[in-house]
Amino acid sequence: MLITFEPDRKGMIIGEGLIFFLIFIVGAWHLKKHVRREHEINKQQQNFLLSITHELKSPLASVKLYIQTIQKRELDREQQQIFLSNSLKDIERLDYLVENVLLSTKLENRAYQLPKEVFDLTDLVETIVDRLQKNACKTQVIKYEYDGHFELNADKFAITNVVTNLIENAIKYSPPCAMILVKIKKEGSRLLFSVADHGEGIAAEEKKLIFNKFYRVGNESTRKTKGTGLGLYIVRTVLQKHNASIRVYDNEPSGSVFEVIFEDYAK
């Protein structure tokens, strides 16, 4: 109609209309992207809430039930010892969970500086492998290879968490008693620490998502493995603060390899 009244300004009117339309399309696209992202975040937080509820309450329920059983029943000493040792394992599980939640909160604080000290990474990994070996399987499952002792100037507590998270994940996602290979080796100025499992492996599209906060593969209500979706997020964030990186690739014939690279580790 405008063009009928102002035929001389036809070009301008069409141009302005097009620009307006373009702005509208770009805006709508951004809005859609934003809504989808919000939806994803909400879903992940919902998943986190579900998994943390389960992860906190399950060990609590076991410990409470074990103690009430010991109080109520006339159990023999051996049975009592089993119940107490299971309760301790549940308490350790709770402790580990609380540590993970606290560490992830600390890491989100930009001002937080990791307290660094010099320690032997080879020895640290050996201690963790020994501890997890006992819990994992009665037969030998975690194989540890290293070509020397390497000192690292890093936050020992946070690196302990990184190593534990990676090996525990490998145990969790492996078939019972399958072999897990933990390796430390030097490549020039870089130090490589890797954990290789023979589990189901990780789909290509999931590989970039697994380090996101709260991200977990699959549906929370029917999950086979336990966890909160914090472990790998902590791993990546701690490593970023140590001038280190992590990558994941497929193992042969099945499973995954998580490889941590400490650049110029001797500095």
Next chain:
Amino acid sequence: MQNKQRILLVEDEEHLLEAIKLNLELEGYRVTTATDGKKALKVFKEERFNLIVLDVMIPEIDGFQVAETIRLQNSEVPIMFLTAKNSSEDRITGLKKGADDYLVKPFNLEELILRVSNLIRRGMKGDDLKELNSYTIGEKTIYFNSFELHHADGTVTSLTKKETMLLKLLIERRNEAVSREQILETVWNYDVYPSTRTIDNFILTFRKYFEPDQKHPIYFHSIRGVGYKFTDNQN
């Protein structure tokens, strides 16, 4: 009697499963366990249970879906959810899926035992009622399926549907007081509200049928302010 009761316990947390199983076994139940939804449904198809204790967050098929599937095949077996999920939405979902009870983790051992025992007792009564085809009072026998009362001399009296239902209810709860509300719910199904006189008239008819002396009843009693009671120490 109690040690014949069978429980299907579905829980994926190894420690919790072990502790619950031990406690239920010490209470005299026979416990079969399953660690995921798929196994639970498989075991349920193969065996008969008096109670199902079901976790919600379990691998393969979640507990809500397991309950739903069980309810399609069996509407009577009591189901109790045992779960960390404690929002009112979760409870409502659980009850909508056909659960009879919902216990939140961490729970008290005593509470678990009491709830299990209540659910099993309630379930057993349903079974007894279903299996009750006939019942003898003195020298007279009631046949519930044919709505007949057979006398000692061989004569037969026809019973109405309501008479049979009320007799079944009172006999099933023998030696216990049954409230007017329970009678209304079971026999009249809340469709029609009979007056006190109506239920009284039924009791009077029963006395006529069974009592040697109607003025001093030994079987059918009215309990003022409560309801009615059938007493029989012979069966």
